[in-house]
Amino acid sequence: xxxxxxxxxxxxxxxxxxxxxxxxxxxxxxxxxxxxxxxxxxxxxxxxxxxxxxxxxxxxxxxxxxxxxxxxxxxxxxxxxxxxxxxxxxxxxxxxxxxxxxxxxxxxxxxxxxxxxxxxxxxxxxxxxxxxxxxxxxxxxxxxxxxxxxxxxxxxxxxxxxxxxxxxxxxxxxxxxxxxxxxxxxxxxxxxxxxxxxxxxxxxxxxxx
Numbered sequence: 001x002x003x004x005x006x007x008x009x010x011x012x013x014x015x016x017x018x019x020x021x022x023x024x025x026x027x028x029x030x031x032x033x034x035x036x037x038x039x040x041x042x043x044x045x046x047x048x049x050x051x052x053x054x055x056x057x058x059x060x061x062x063x064x065x066x067x068x069x070x071x072x073x074x075x076x077x078x079x080x081x082x083x084x085x086x087x088x089x090x091x092x093x094x095x096x097x098x099x100x101x102x103x104x105x106x107x108x109x110x111x112x113x114x115x116x117x118x119x120x121x122x123x124x125x126x127x128x129x130x131x132x133x134x135x136x137x138x139x140x141x142x143x144x145x146x147x148x149x150x151x152x153x154x155x156x157x158x159x160x161x162x163x164x165x166x167x168x169x170x171x172x173x174x175x176x177x178x179x180x181x182x183x184x185x186x187x188x189x190x191x192x193x194x195x196x197x198x199x200x201x202x203x204x205x206x207x208x209x
Contacts, residue, residue, distance in 0.1 A: 010198050015143040017075025020068055022142070022151040023135070027065045034062045076154065083195065083203045091193040093207065097174065098164035099186055105150045105160065146178050149201055159184050165192070177202055 010018075020027075035042075038058040056063075142148060149160055161179045166172070168191065177200040181192065186206070194204030 010148070013075060014079050015148060016139070017072050017079060018148055018151060018154070019139050019142050020072025021076045021153045024069060024072065024153045027069050031062045031065055034059060083197070086195045087193055087204060091195055091204070093168040094163075094165040094192045094194050094202070094204070095168055095171070096161075096163045096165050096186060096188055096190050096192060099188060100162040101186075102150075102160040102162050102178070103155055146201065148198070149178055149180055154180070158182055159186065161186055176200070179204060181205060 041054065041058045158180050159182075161181065162176070163179050163186075164174055164176045166174050177196075179186075179192065179194065179202045180197075181194075181204050183206050186192075191207040192202075192204045193207050194202040196202050
């Protein structure tokens with residue numbers, strides 16, 4: 001029997017980048033809100049202990065989230081770049097026989113997972129710790145489910161589909177999976193050049209005629 005760890009194709013760094021980038025709208029809103037609320041403190045007060053404490057108390061969340069977002073955005077850029085290379089160099093040809101557009105799940109993701117955090121103040125250490133704990137739990141759930149590909153930022157360019165398909169080399173076997181593809185109008189019978197990201201999750205492109 002195969003080791004369960006060997007079935008997981010996505011490194012932790014990639015899963016973390018996908019998770020962080022999925023919260024890009026929320027983190028950006030929090031950064032903008034904190035800057036707007038404390039804009040009167042945006043003045044250089046020299047380099048001393050008091051100035052550093054004031055900076056961290058008024059803009060600590062902004063600084064932390066900015067670094068986290070930078071990591072997430074760089075990570076997802078590298079991930080997409082690597083997946084493109086994998087598809088170009090060695091791909092499966094899959095034929096879609098049944099398609100269900102899942103892009104609307106990004107809207108549900110925003111409403112369910114992002115909006116509850118938007119109206120918090122994040123003005124105390126307790127608020128920050130509370131959010132970190134909640135996000136940690138969400139990351140564990142997110143990284144071990146198909147939520148890993150429900151990503152509002154990623155879905156701006158790529159579409160998400162649940163498909164039934166067969167490999168062109170074995171048309172008698174019908175399988176199902178989740179597909180991320182640079183196409184907003186996938187149709188039954190389309191041939192897809194794809195590589196699997198993890199079990200039953202694929203990244204691909206339409207095969208050109």
